[in-house]
Amino acid sequence: MADDKDVLRDVWFGRIPTCFTLYQDEITEREAEPFYLLLPRVSYLTLVTDKVKKHFLKVMKAEDVEEMWFDFEGTSLKWHYPIGLLFDLHASNTALPWSITVHFKNFPERDLLHCPSNSVIEAHFMSSIKEADALKHKSQVINDMQKKDHKQLWMGLQNDKFDQFWAMNRKLMEYPTEEGGFRYIPFRIYLTMSDRPFIQKLFRPISTDGYTHTLGDLLKEVYPVAISNDDESKHYQVVIHGIEPLLETPLQWLSEHLSHPDNFLHISVIPTPSD
Amino acid sequence: MSDNAESPTETQKDEPSTPQQPTEDSGTADDKKKIDVLLKAVGDTPIMKTKKWSVEKGRTVQSLSQFISRFLKMEANEQLFIYVNQSFSPSPDQEVGVLFECFGSDGKLVLHYCKSQAWG
Numbered sequence: 001m002a003d004d005k006d007v008l009r010d011v012w013f014g015r016i017p018t019c020f021t022l023y024q025d026e027i028t029e030r031e032a033e034p035f036y037l038l039l040p041r042v043s044y045l046t047l048v049t050d051k052v053k054k055h056f057l058k059v060m061k062a063e064d065v066e067e068m069w070f071d072f073e074g075t076s077l078k079w080h081y082p083i084g085l086l087f088d089l090h091a092s093n094t095a096l097p098w099s100i101t102v103h104f105k106n107f108p109e110r111d112l113l114h115c116p117s118n119s120v121i122e123a124h125f126m127s128s129i130k131e132a133d134a135l136k137h138k139s140q141v142i143n144d145m146q147k148k149d150h151k152q153l154w155m156g157l158q159n160d161k162f163d164q165f166w167a168m169n170r171k172l173m174e175y176p177t178e179e180g181g182f183r184y185i186p187f188r189i190y191l192t193m194s195d196r197p198f199i200q201k202l203f204r205p206i207s208t209d210g211y212t213h214t215l216g217d218l219l220k221e222v223y224p225v226a227i228s229n230d231d232e233s234k235h236y237q238v239v240i241h242g243i244e245p246l247l248e249t250p251l252q253w254l255s256e257h258l259s260h261p262d263n264f265l266h267i268s269v270i271p272t273p274s275d
Numbered sequence: 276m277s278d279n280a281e282s283p284t285e286t287q288k289d290e291p292s293t294p295q296q297p298t299e300d301s302g303t304a305d306d307k308k309k310i311d312v313l314l315k316a317v318g319d320t321p322i323m324k325t326k327k328w329s330v331e332k333g334r335t336v337q338s339l340s341q342f343i344s345r346f347l348k349m350e351a352n353e354q355l356f357i358y359v360n361q362s363f364s365p366s367p368d369q370e371v372g373v374l375f376e377c378f379g380s381d382g383k384l385v386l387h388y389c390k391s392q393a394w395g
Contacts, residue, residue, distance in 0.1 A: 080366060080368075113366075113367060113368065123364070124366060127363045127364045127365070127366070128363075128366075130362050130363035131359070131362075131363045131365070134359075134360050134362055134363060134378065135377065139360065139362045142362075143362070184377075196333070196370065197368065197370070198373075200373050200376070200377060201373075201376055201377065202376065202377055
């Protein structure tokens, strides 16, 4: 049985082999070769693709280059969603490497937020952590931390430093023993076929009569469609970090071990591929 | 986000807020439902004459932010920061309905707004 701490490392070091290809209509001075990169599941596209930008800028004129953005099979990829979530949601059951198209023009204002600098990513990341702690601890833990501690969380993510990150993040994973868990679990459930971006609600990890809620309990409460089967087959896959955790897994454990660095459980519900 | 979106409607101060929706959450995403938002100014940011607004659940933070900026006649280059719980800044594409569900109290969502970063 894997040690729980090994799970934290496995989650942090998850990678997705990706092939970046320049959009055919971009204006280049000579042919652009595709660029291959291993993307960290737990990071954000605009934080880890400087090399991609440099590679394609070599064959382009400055005047033909605006803000870089990405799409996968026509779907604009939101940089403010973790990379692993984008993959699980849109490309789970496609062949590797993940083929992403790179654009430098016609930024899709309706679909994507702008990302002019890393400080925008940092602000977004820290806001997510604060929102998560508002749910877990009424913001008490994050507010008790100093500014330099907050900075350490960000630097840990930015520089891919597991130990540096977790030295601080472990505080956000603690809870009063008598409570048995966090106040509410920070989670978001993403659906491929839906108008709304995601489901997020208040949900306790431990019920008032001490019952430990599972992943299955959460889904039954907020999105029962995900776990309805007929006898023949499972219609949907419930995916976190590229795996389908057992529905019996305690939600508190999932929150402590399978959350993203932003302290949220990002859960994808995708249709089971028909063979 | 769309400028065609309907402006939030003002709630009458002395009347009860929008008709009571059933308290049981049916789980359906009905964008016609509205939630009550209370806007509070931070620091020396101008105070809105009308603070209570009835906003569609599906409205985004960015859309609401644009509405406040226009209402306060802010310059195009001026930024507006929105905070929930006086602690975090929601993503511009976040729906107010979700924020209300998770962080609403006493039947309303309190949002603080500021021209400069208040809670970093």
